[in-house]
Amino acid sequence: MGKVIKTIWLAAGQPDKNEEFFRSQLAGGLWTRTFLGLMAFGLMFSLTSILQAFSGNIPAIPLILPLGLENYFVWQAVLFIPWLVLGWLAASWLARMLLRKTGSRNLSLRQLSANLAISFYPFLFWLWLPHFFTAFFYLLGMTQEEWVDLISNPGWFQTIYIIFFIMALLSGWLASCLTLVNRHWTKRGYSLLIATGSYVLWVLIIFILLR
Numbered sequence: 001m002g003k004v005i006k007t008i009w010l011a012a013g014q015p016d017k018n019e020e021f022f023r024s025q026l027a028g029g030l031w032t033r034t035f036l037g038l039m040a041f042g043l044m045f046s047l048t049s050i051l052q053a054f055s056g057n058i059p060a061i062p063l064i065l066p067l068g069l070e071n072y073f074v075w076q077a078v079l080f081i082p083w084l085v086l087g088w089l090a091a092s093w094l095a096r097m098l099l100r101k102t103g104s105r106n107l108s109l110r111q112l113s114a115n116l117a118i119s120f121y122p123f124l125f126w127l128w129l130p131h132f133f134t135a136f137f138y139l140l141g142m143t144q145e146e147w148v149d150l151i152s153n154p155g156w157f158q159t160i161y162i163i164f165f166i167m168a169l170l171s172g173w174l175a176s177c178l179t180l181v182n183r184h185w186t187k188r189g190y191s192l193l194i195a196t197g198s199y200v201l202w203v204l205i206i207f208i209l210l211r
Contacts, residue, residue: 042081123172
């Protein structure tokens with residue numbers, strides 16, 4: 001478990017060095033650790049979802065999935081881990097399919113999926129922080145109306161909240177692009193397009209469920 005935590009910490013904290021770290025760990029069960037890392041993030045989101053459910057919170061953002069509004073965070077806690085894996089596999093499949101079309105025939109899906117899992121860690125880490133603070137303030141007794149007012153009115157708190165989301169989107173995209181470009185599976189321009197496409201798919205899948 002210590003190696004999993006170290007992998008998460010390094011990948012989320014230094015997304016520009018993910019490829020260097022990946023190469024140094026090829027023979028050390030990295031795929032298993034990247035998968036367990038995704039499960040760890042899934043548990044973190046499920047826990048904060050349960051905390052929001054117990055505090056009586058309901059989503060402030062319109063729902064996409066046909067799940068009950070009152071019990072949405074319970075469903076989110078139950079579904080988030082398989083949903084996370086679904087998004088990871090879908091993004092890996094899309095990236096592999098596009099890379100094969102550019103001439104990368106001998107491409108290991110195992111290595112590619114491990115690369116993408118690591119590149120998704122920064123996105124998940126920065127996205128989880130506002131999710132955690134939402135649950136934390138609700139546990140302190142803040143009402144939903146007070147919370148909405150806090151993040152809706154311009155000020156330092158709203159600024160920090162927006163920075164978290166910007167950091168999530170940009171760090172995840174940067175890590176995805178650098179990871180695929182440095183692997184030399186195809187030309188750099190194609191790698192950037194494929195990384196962006198698979199990352200956008202991943203983000204959209206996550207945001208369909210996450211509230």
